Amino acid sequence: MTDTPARLLTLLSLLQTPREWPGRELAERLGVSSRTIRRDVDRLRELGYPVEATLGSEGGYRLVAGAAMPPLVLDDEEAVAIAVGLRAGAGHAIDGVEEASVRALAKLEQVLPARLRHRVGALQSATVPLTRGDGASIDPRTLTVIAAAATGRERLRFAYRARDGADSRRLVEPYHLVSTGRRWYLVSYDLERGDWRTFRVDRMSEPFPTGARFAPRELPMAPESFVKRALGGREEYEVRLAFAAAPEELPSWLGPAEPDPSGGCRVGFRTSDAPEWLVARLAVAGLPFTVLAPPRLAACAAELGARLTAAGSGAGPAPGPAPGSASGPAPA
Structure with missing residues (x-):
C-alpha cells in the first residue's frame, strides 16, 4: 500500500481492535516493510494516538488509553454519550443493535481515559432502564470481552448455565456475536466437545x-443460521x-410504519418469532391492532x-382449538 494517508487510516483501524499486533503481521497486512510500520506508528503518535510498543521477538503494537481522547471526531461529551448509549443498547439487546455496535463499544472503551470511563460508569449505574421485559439484561462488559476475543482470534473461557440449570466451564474459539433483538448469542467452536x-x-x-491465539476454522454455515438452528430452526x-x-x-x-387513510397506520415486517410470542408482545404494547397476515x-x-x-370475567378458561382442527397455516 503506497498511499501513505490510506495506509495510516488502515493501520489505525487495525490498532483500534483490542489486541496487540506484531509488527511483522502489520507489515504483511499492509504490504510494506517493518521499518515502514515503525515510521507510520511514529506518525500516529505525532497526531496524538497513544500507540504502545513492546520489545522483543514477540513484541508488537497496541492502541492504549491515553491522558486524553485521541484526536478523532469525538469530543469528551460525545464520547461519554455514545459509550452510555452503546452500553444500554448492548446490555438489553435492543432491536437494531447488532454486532457492529458491540465492536464499536469495544473500540471506544479501549481508548477512553480513566476520567471519562468513570463518568460513563457513574451515569449508567445511576440510570434505571425501562425495558420490555422480553430479554435478559447483559453486562456490556461481557459483550465487549467476547467481541474483543472474537476479533483478536483469542480462545475464551467462561462459566455457563444450561437451560436445565447445569453449570459447566467452557473453553471455546469465539467467532461471532449474533443479536436476535431480544438476546445475544455467541457462535463458537467448543474445544472440549470438538x-x-x-x-x-x-x-x-x-x-x-486466555491469551492463546487460534487459526480460524471455516464455518460450516452462516452465524445467523447457527442461531436459527439453535432456536428450533424456525x-x-x-x-x-x-x-x-x-x-x-x-x-x-416494529420498524417503520405507513400512515393509513383511516387515521391509523400499517406495519409490515418479517420475523421468525413464534406467533404466540409475537401476539403476547403486541398485546403488551397496549395499542389496538388488527392482524392482516398471516392467518396463523x-x-x-x-x-x-x-x-x-x-380470565377478566371469571368465567374460567376459554376453550382452545378442537383437537385436529387447523387454526391457519404455520409460518413459512
Whole structure:
C-alpha cells in the first residue's frame, strides 16, 4: 500500500481492535516493510494516538488509553454519550443493535481515559432502564470481552448455565456475536466437545481471554443460521398489521410504519418469532391492532383475546382449538 494517508487510516483501524499486533503481521497486512510500520506508528503518535510498543521477538503494537481522547471526531461529551448509549443498547439487546455496535463499544472503551470511563460508569449505574421485559439484561462488559476475543482470534473461557440449570466451564474459539433483538448469542467452536456450539450470552459469566491465539476454522454455515438452528430452526414469515394509532406511538421494534387513510397506520415486517410470542408482545404494547397476515397469527390473537376475556370475567378458561382442527397455516 503506497498511499501513505490510506495506509495510516488502515493501520489505525487495525490498532483500534483490542489486541496487540506484531509488527511483522502489520507489515504483511499492509504490504510494506517493518521499518515502514515503525515510521507510520511514529506518525500516529505525532497526531496524538497513544500507540504502545513492546520489545522483543514477540513484541508488537497496541492502541492504549491515553491522558486524553485521541484526536478523532469525538469530543469528551460525545464520547461519554455514545459509550452510555452503546452500553444500554448492548446490555438489553435492543432491536437494531447488532454486532457492529458491540465492536464499536469495544473500540471506544479501549481508548477512553480513566476520567471519562468513570463518568460513563457513574451515569449508567445511576440510570434505571425501562425495558420490555422480553430479554435478559447483559453486562456490556461481557459483550465487549467476547467481541474483543472474537476479533483478536483469542480462545475464551467462561462459566455457563444450561437451560436445565447445569453449570459447566467452557473453553471455546469465539467467532461471532449474533443479536436476535431480544438476546445475544455467541457462535463458537467448543474445544472440549470438538464441535460448533451456540451459547446464550445472558447465561455466560466470568468470561476471560486466555491469551492463546487460534487459526480460524471455516464455518460450516452462516452465524445467523447457527442461531436459527439453535432456536428450533424456525423460518421467517411475513407479518402485516394495522394499528389504530399514529406511527410515532408505535414501539420502535416494529420498524417503520405507513400512515393509513383511516387515521391509523400499517406495519409490515418479517420475523421468525413464534406467533404466540409475537401476539403476547403486541398485546403488551397496549395499542389496538388488527392482524392482516398471516392467518396463523390472527388465530393466535383471537385465542389470546378469548382467554384474557374469560380470565377478566371469571368465567374460567376459554376453550382452545378442537383437537385436529387447523387454526391457519404455520409460518413459512
